[in-house]
Every structure is written in structure tokens, then in C-alpha cells.
Amino acid sequence: MKNTIEQLVIIGSGPAGYTAAIYAGRAQLQPIVFEGFAAGGLPGGQLMTTTEVENYPGFAEGIQGPQLMKEMRQQAIRWGAKLVTDDVVKVDFSHRPFSIATDDLEVKTQxxxxxxxxxxxRLHIPGEDKFWNNGISACAICDGTNxxxxxxxxAVVGGGxxxxxxxxxxxxYASKVHLLVRSDRLRASKIMQQRVLNHAKIQVHWQALPIEANGDDVLQSVKIQSQAAGTITELKVGGLFYAIGHTPNTQLFQDSLDLDDxxxxxxxxKSTAxxxxxxxxxxxVQDHIYRQAITAAGTGCMAxxxxxxxLAEIH
Structure with missing residues (x-):
């Protein structure tokens, strides 16, 4: 790969990356896919941290997120994609061929x-670093069976x-789940709201925000501040899971690509250009509205x- 100029490099995996790899592979482009790492050291993007995927077409009974990613990955390999499970640390888009580099490899591509x-x-509250992976996590499927x-x-933080x-x-797994919602309503879809509000083991705390994590070697309690009353209470919990949104992974591209606010x-x-x-x-990385596996796969196909x-036009 060091001595040749590739036709196409795909940076990242997940539904978008693997779908792009499948289509590019079928088009005889022999794409190189830098998969990067997801939670647990595995490629596959956010679906590696998702449990039952019920709304991806073709799976009437649903499918586990990691299994769906495994199937997509194998399909990409079948069509000739060359996978590199490593993180890209530097890109140069100033001229073609572009340069894509990891710590150990540099690839030139059109x-x-x-x-x-x-x-x-993450919330970055006091105690968070101490108890990260010792009671605090952002991935229930990765750590919930611990x-x-x-x-x-x-406790789970978030309202979507x-x-x-x-x-x-x-x-x-838990004896009880406390859902800490910053506002006075859930932003989740109606069906998910119903499931949460009707579940006997889930207690919703409205306008509540964790402000401190405490314990000895592992998490034992979380201080909760009421947004409305301003009071602080202590919740005895052995786990705290964050589900409070995402930040696009665009640090590599800040100096070369146009980003929104x-x-x-x-x-x-309507393109992906x-x-x-x-x-x-x-x-x-470019969609903060829909953020679904199916739309990610769709834009991967488009790209x-x-x-x-x-590539056909420039050759």
C-alpha cells in the first residue's frame, strides 16, 4: 500500500463505512477501510454498543447491533474491501493524491x-475518572452484564x-433503574417513552442531574441535583450510565473541511460531497438530524x- 496510489480510502466503519465498502468493492475499486476502534476495542461504530435493533429493514424479529455489524463487515470483505483495524491520525487533502496516515502506515489515494x-x-463530574469502568460507563451493552x-x-442519564x-x-440485570432526565419530559420516541414509563423496574427522576460520583474502589452512590428545587440528594447506585448525546469525530478534518457550528x-x-x-x-459524522443505522447506510451507499x-470521470 505504501508504493501505490489507491483509488479509494474509507475512514471509519459502522453502517456508513461498511456499506460504502460493499458498494465500492462491487464497483471494483478495491477500497481500503481504516476501521478505527469502537467500544471494547472492536470496529463497527456505535452499533457495537446497541442491543436489539428492531427497525433495520430485513430483520423481522430484530437483530443485535454487533451481529449486524459483523454481517456488514463480512460482506465488505467478500467484495474485496481491504480492512485495516487502526486509527487514522493524520490526513492531507491539500493536493491529490491525498495522504492518509496511521501511526504505522501511510496511504496515497485519489x-x-x-x-x-x-x-x-461525558459529564466530567467529580469522581467520573476514578470510577470509569468501575461503575460508570457510556455503553450498557458493553458493561451491563458485568x-x-x-x-x-x-442510574442512566439522558432523555432520548x-x-x-x-x-x-x-x-x-439491575434490581432497579433510575432514569435521570434533565428536563421535565422525555425526548424519546413515543413507543420508547411508553416502555420506560410503564416498566415496573424503572423510576424516572425529572429535572435531575448527577453532580458527583462517590464510593471506595467501585461506585456506590451519586449525588443528584434537582434542577427545579436546587436541592441535592444522594442516590445509592452501583452503576451510572451516560446516554447524553454525541460529538462528531471531526478533529482530524478541522483544518481542511467545512464544518457546521x-x-x-x-x-x-443532496449529495455527500x-x-x-x-x-x-x-x-x-455529517448527520445530526436522523442519526439512524439505515440513514447512515444510505449515505454510505450514496458516497x-x-x-x-x-473516479470514472477523472480517469
Whole structure:
């Protein structure tokens, strides 16, 4: 790879990256995919931290997120994608061929599709660093089965679909789940709201925010501040899970691509094209509205088709 100029490099994995790889592979582009790392040291993006995926077409009974990513990954390999499970640390889009580099490898390429996704946000409260992976986590599917959380009370922070899903998932292991919602309502979809509010093991705390984590070697309690009353109470929990949104993984591209005020990559019109010819962006790295597996896969498809046509035109 060091001595040749590749046709296409895909940075990132997940539904967008793997779908782009499948389409590019079928188009005989032999894409190189820098998968990066997801939670637990595995490629695959955010779906590696998702439990039951019920709304991805083709799976009437649903499918586990990691299993869906495994299937997509294998399909990409089948069509000739070359996977590199490493993080890209530097890009140079100033001239073609573009340069993509990890700590150990540099690749020259005519075209790039960016699918780096987004990262779960943290609260950075006192005690968070001490108890990270010892009671505090941003991934219920990764850590929920830990014996640490078996038959103990657990708290989940957030009010959207991710928070609702994590709360419901954790009821399988915890004796009780406290859902801490910053506002006075849930932002989750109606069906997820119903499941949460009707679940006997979930207690919703409105206008509540954790401000401090405490314990000895592992998390034992969390101080909660009432946004309305301003009072502080202590909640005895053995686990605290964050589900409070994401930050787009665009640090690599701040000096070369146009980003919006939230840090997402701007794409042109109805395409996935960026402000640099030969560079496209797909999935959650450019989408802060829908943020679904199916839309990520759709934009991955779009980016691969656009790259294929563009490469045909310049040759």
C-alpha cells in the first residue's frame, strides 16, 4: 500500500463505512477501510454498543447491533474491501493524491470517504475518572452484564431514545433503574417513552442531574441535583450510565473541511460531497438530524456511488 496510489480510502466503519465498502468493492475499486476502534476495542461504530435493533429493514424479529455489524463487515470483505483495524491520525487533502496516515502506515489515494461517526459525551463530574469502568460507563451493552451491576440499583442519564433503550436493557440485570432526565419530559420516541414509563423496574427522576460520583474502589452512590428545587440528594447506585448525546469525530478534518457550528462535516446539497473534490462524508459524522443505522447506510451507499462516478470521470 505504501508504493501505490489507491483509488479509494474509507475512514471509519459502522453502517456508513461498511456499506460504502460493499458498494465500492462491487464497483471494483478495491477500497481500503481504516476501521478505527469502537467500544471494547472492536470496529463497527456505535452499533457495537446497541442491543436489539428492531427497525433495520430485513430483520423481522430484530437483530443485535454487533451481529449486524459483523454481517456488514463480512460482506465488505467478500467484495474485496481491504480492512485495516487502526486509527487514522493524520490526513492531507491539500493536493491529490491525498495522504492518509496511521501511526504505522501511510496511504496515497485519489478519493476518500469519511465515516468516522460520533462519540458519546461525558459529564466530567467529580469522581467520573476514578470510577470509569468501575461503575460508570457510556455503553450498557458493553458493561451491563458485568457482575458489578447484578441485582443492584443503577442510574442512566439522558432523555432520548438511547437513554430509554439503555434503561430498558439494564432492567435485565439491575434490581432497579433510575432514569435521570434533565428536563421535565422525555425526548424519546413515543413507543420508547411508553416502555420506560410503564416498566415496573424503572423510576424516572425529572429535572435531575448527577453532580458527583462517590464510593471506595467501585461506585456506590451519586449525588443528584434537582434542577427545579436546587436541592441535592444522594442516590445509592452501583452503576451510572451516560446516554447524553454525541460529538462528531471531526478533529482530524478541522483544518481542511467545512464544518457546521456543531462540528459536523458540511455536505453539498443532496449529495455527500464535501468542499474538497474527491472527499465525501457519510453517516453520523455529517448527520445530526436522523442519526439512524439505515440513514447512515444510505449515505454510505450514496458516497460510494458518487466516488465511483467521480473516479470514472477523472480517469
Amino acid at each position: 478519493a476518500v470517504i469519511i465515516c468516522t461517526g460520533a462519540t458519546a459525551r 457482575p458489578l451491576f447484578k441485582d443492584v440499583e443503577i 431514545d438511547s437513554a430509554a433503550e439503555e434503561a430498558l436493557y439494564l432492567t435485565k 456543531k462540528g459536523y462535516i458540511k455536505t453539498i446539497g 464535501t468542499n474538497i473534490a474527491g472527499v465525501w462524508a457519510a453517516g453520523d 460510494a456511488l458518487e466516488a465511483e462516478r467521480w
